[in-house]
Amino acid sequence: MAPKKKTSPLILKKEDIPNFVSKLTQILTVYGPVAKKSQFIFDTITDGTQLRLDYDTTILPPKKYFIPPEEEMVKFSLKPELKIQNPLDEKNTESLWNGKRFLIFGIHSCDLTAIKFHDHILTQVYPDPYRAQRRDEGIIIGVNCLTPCEDGFCKSAGALNTTETADLMLTELNNSYYVDVLTTIGKEIVDYCKTQFSSATQQQVNQVKKIIAHRAKSFPDPLKEFQKLPGQLEDSYEGEMWNRLGRRCFGCGACTMVCPTCFCFDVKDQIELDTTKGSRVRKWDSCQLVDFALVAGGHNFRPTIPSRVRYRIYHKFWIEPEQINQIGCVGCGRCTHTCPADIDMIELLTEIEKGGN
Amino acid sequence: MEYGGEYEVSTENPKPVVAFYGLTCCAGCQLEILNLEDDLLDILGKIDLVQFRMGSSAKHPGPYDVCFVEGSVTNDTEITLIKDLREKSKILVALGACATTGGVNALRNGRNIEELKQSVYGDSSHINTLPQILPLKSYVKVDHEIQGCPIAGDEFVEFLISLLTGATPTEKNYAVCVECRINENICLMKEGELCLGPITRAGCNALCPSVSIPCEGCWGPCPQANVESEIDMLSKKGASFDDVVRKFRMFNASKEDFMAQLKRRLNIEWL
Amino acid sequence: MTQPITSRLDKHAYEFNQARIVRITPQTPDTNLYTFEYVDPQRQKQFSFTPGQFMLLSVFGHGEAPFGICSSPNNQDSFELCIRSVGKLTNVLQNQHQGSVVGLRGPFGHGWPMDEVKGKNIVIIGGGIGLVPLRPAILDIIENRDDYGKLQIMYGARCPEELLFKDELYIWDNRRDIEYVATVDRDDEHCWAGNIGVVTVLFDRITISPKDTYALVCGPPIMYKFVMRELEKIGLPDDRIFLSLERRMKCGVGHCSHCLVGSKFVCQDGPVLSYKEAKTQRGAV
Numbered sequence: 001m002a003p004k005k006k007t008s009p010l011i012l013k014k015e016d017i018p019n020f021v022s023k024l025t026q027i028l029t030v031y032g033p034v035a036k037k038s039q040f041i042f043d044t045i046t047d048g049t050q051l052r053l054d055y056d057t058t059i060l061p062p063k064k065y066f067i068p069p070e071e072e073m074v075k076f077s078l079k080p081e082l083k084i085q086n087p088l089d090e091k092n093t094e095s096l097w098n099g100k101r102f103l104i105f106g107i108h109s110c111d112l113t114a115i116k117f118h119d120h121i122l123t124q125v126y127p128d129p130y131r132a133q134r135r136d137e138g139i140i141i142g143v144n145c146l147t148p149c150e151d152g153f154c155k156s157a158g159a160l161n162t163t164e165t166a167d168l169m170l171t172e173l174n175n176s177y178y179v180d181v182l183t184t185i186g187k188e189i190v191d192y193c194k195t196q197f198s199s200a201t202q203q204q205v206n207q208v209k210k211i212i213a214h215r216a217k218s219f220p221d222p223l224k225e226f227q228k229l230p231g232q233l234e235d236s237y238e239g240e241m242w243n244r245l246g247r248r249c250f251g252c253g254a255c256t257m258v259c260p261t262c263f264c265f266d267v268k269d270q271i272e273l274d275t276t277k278g279s280r281v282r283k284w285d286s287c288q289l290v291d292f293a294l295v296a297g298g299h300n301f302r303p304t305i306p307s308r309v310r311y312r313i314y315h316k317f318w319i320e321p322e323q324i325n326q327i328g329c330v331g332c333g334r335c336t337h338t339c340p341a342d343i344d345m346i347e348l349l350t351e352i353e354k355g356g357n
Numbered sequence: 358m359e360y361g362g363e364y365e366v367s368t369e370n371p372k373p374v375v376a377f378y379g380l381t382c383c384a385g386c387q388l389e390i391l392n393l394e395d396d397l398l399d400i401l402g403k404i405d406l407v408q409f410r411m412g413s414s415a416k417h418p419g420p421y422d423v424c425f426v427e428g429s430v431t432n433d434t435e436i437t438l439i440k441d442l443r444e445k446s447k448i449l450v451a452l453g454a455c456a457t458t459g460g461v462n463a464l465r466n467g468r469n470i471e472e473l474k475q476s477v478y479g480d481s482s483h484i485n486t487l488p489q490i491l492p493l494k495s496y497v498k499v500d501h502e503i504q505g506c507p508i509a510g511d512e513f514v515e516f517l518i519s520l521l522t523g524a525t526p527t528e529k530n531y532a533v534c535v536e537c538r539i540n541e542n543i544c545l546m547k548e549g550e551l552c553l554g555p556i557t558r559a560g561c562n563a564l565c566p567s568v569s570i571p572c573e574g575c576w577g578p579c580p581q582a583n584v585e586s587e588i589d590m591l592s593k594k595g596a597s598f599d600d601v602v603r604k605f606r607m608f609n610a611s612k613e614d615f616m617a618q619l620k621r622r623l624n625i626e627w628l
Numbered sequence: 629m630t631q632p633i634t635s636r637l638d639k640h641a642y643e644f645n646q647a648r649i650v651r652i653t654p655q656t657p658d659t660n661l662y663t664f665e666y667v668d669p670q671r672q673k674q675f676s677f678t679p680g681q682f683m684l685l686s687v688f689g690h691g692e693a694p695f696g697i698c699s700s701p702n703n704q705d706s707f708e709l710c711i712r713s714v715g716k717l718t719n720v721l722q723n724q725h726q727g728s729v730v731g732l733r734g735p736f737g738h739g740w741p742m743d744e745v746k747g748k749n750i751v752i753i754g755g756g757i758g759l760v761p762l763r764p765a766i767l768d769i770i771e772n773r774d775d776y777g778k779l780q781i782m783y784g785a786r787c788p789e790e791l792l793f794k795d796e797l798y799i800w801d802n803r804r805d806i807e808y809v810a811t812v813d814r815d816d817e818h819c820w821a822g823n824i825g826v827v828t829v830l831f832d833r834i835t836i837s838p839k840d841t842y843a844l845v846c847g848p849p850i851m852y853k854f855v856m857r858e859l860e861k862i863g864l865p866d867d868r869i870f871l872s873l874e875r876r877m878k879c880g881v882g883h884c885s886h887c888l889v890g891s892k893f894v895c896q897d898g899p900v901l902s903y904k905e906a907k908t909q910r911g912a913v
Contacts, residue, residue: 073642088640128883250582254544264884266884267691267884269690269691295874295876301849304581315885319891340534525690525716
């Protein structure tokens, strides 16, 4: 969906952002980072001044707009006879998708990488139709992160420079944002709000190049051997480190809830109180929870905390590269940031690099 | 009667006869049901509610299809009552922390009951009370437990629906942390608070942490609760020995294996 | 800006089709054989599958779960699922009756390598409910008997009462072109004249030549390790042993991740994997 002719970069003044956003809210639902006490979350933006493009990271990644924590898969009525109503059905007047186009403003490269990752992993055989719909309807404005966040290691994870999946990519430049127009939709947005944008000068183009080059050097890179992880994992599978880790880990699943690449879900039928109708919903699930690999009859394929912790790491750093040649981690550091047992992903991966014992 | 046996979606049965009883407790769980204003009329359309002291003074001798019991067994009279209710009820449901774990009533466990009586009542010769508080299931067979202090209305409604349709109610075999993250709460553990969320069963939709109050564990421990790690983390945040014990005992003093892990970890005999 | 960017997906993996239970044949006290027909006759006509593939069956309000198809792939009029009640959904299914309508998705997954085993000798090893996904393969071989070499069937159940498809077992036992042996773990009622012990005891009762032979295996997770050991002893190479794995599944199409073993989705890459593949996946066997 790249524009046929490369649109030259533009400049959007910081003071014009509220106007830009309010113009967007007239035609779209706009989401973006807002403050929640000492941290940030993505939330609905009704007024451009709420937008905090200076955020470091958010509690949940923008994944929640493509794969919501809870989503209706199918509606059914049980009485007088079984009727099934699919929310993806075009003929369905209550379709999920009537006029629900949305725009997410201010996604960092780590989360853009995660969206790209889902684009790959969730289309391996059959596309996930629910996500695919939301993905089609969603417009993304990315923003380059210029200050490393506390727990992130995006540079090591190879996610620092991702702009793919964004329609527009913003880079902070003094009192303005430098805007790369990356897709046709990006172009449509810019055209829609034409008056707010001006062309970037050659000097500004050079300045941004310099900023990005400086970032590539200055960002921390705590895991130099990242690409070797799959091999190292193979060696540490039986390592004592998993038991040590399992003694600390709560198995609470917090790390997977906040992970931008995790996509497991559980499915549950809900019947309404009148008992004549209901819906089948899918909910975020986590491989860290006791029931995840439990089959009918009572056999649990991963019955202990150490076996589940190990599985999570293997899934991200060994299985997923094997499947789609991309690790299931973008180095956003949210898992470290949120872990109630203070388990640090960088420390953990470093331990694996050292052999796991 | 088993779930799925008599009350199925497809058959038109007479409404199940339902009674509520309260043992020793604050009646907060029944109140929580009264608070289900949006659903209350629908619920009453589906069941034949014969005894519910929060809404009516009517009494019904039984038998019942479903009997909800809140509160703890604290004296001999209540032992007789719960055994009688079991006899009279096809399905017996323990409602709330007092009935499922002993709740705050179980704080007396492990203490000298005579001293406690003395300190609370002075002359306590007329107080008839048991030295130990145990969950209802220690006295009679309990078919289902609805946790919490108080219970969450939506878990009660979900159970009711499952009863009417034969569906199995969801078991939330995971910790409060899941609900906290989905609600995008700032982790209180990370903020240095003493929170039992990582080892407490979900179901409350992270009610307390969502308003910045650390979890007290009223839903009871989640499966495979990592008690050792919790103690380590609480200590790391500056909790004293007493803080940890108090925190763990608040709602779960009667949970034997839970307390046993605490004793082992802290290397203490009493509790 | 008002039109969707890409066209809507008109066909996707979460489309439910309605099927009617046309017959229920009890097999054991807790296991029934259900015969289904799609409510839409057109769909029934187009329905085809490979032995070893599975369907996701929904009883709306009670959930969805995967079940191996167990009828002959050559039967176009209906299809069968054989289901033991061990969980929420299966217990509810027990209360369904003839004429009840359920939701179905599928068939999904990779089944037994029926093309590859054409003209070869085949050993089929089933444990308990594991016979279910093997039955379409057996029926296909019997219905096209000349297309295949020797057929040996080894079947183990917990007790005589739990043997499935008892009428067919009798026929298999009496056919000259099938070598059939069976065992039960225990016989408390003393009604069994045959072998006693787990399925591996049957390796002493039957001679398997590794030459041009394929083994198709399905049973409880614990069974695989022991059966693989026996097959390796005989000298059957890994790539001629196929096994059908069971895992928790929620979507059937490689999205929910519940069924991952190593880098394989049991729902998509499996449920049938060659032992050679399965061996390299951590935690598969």
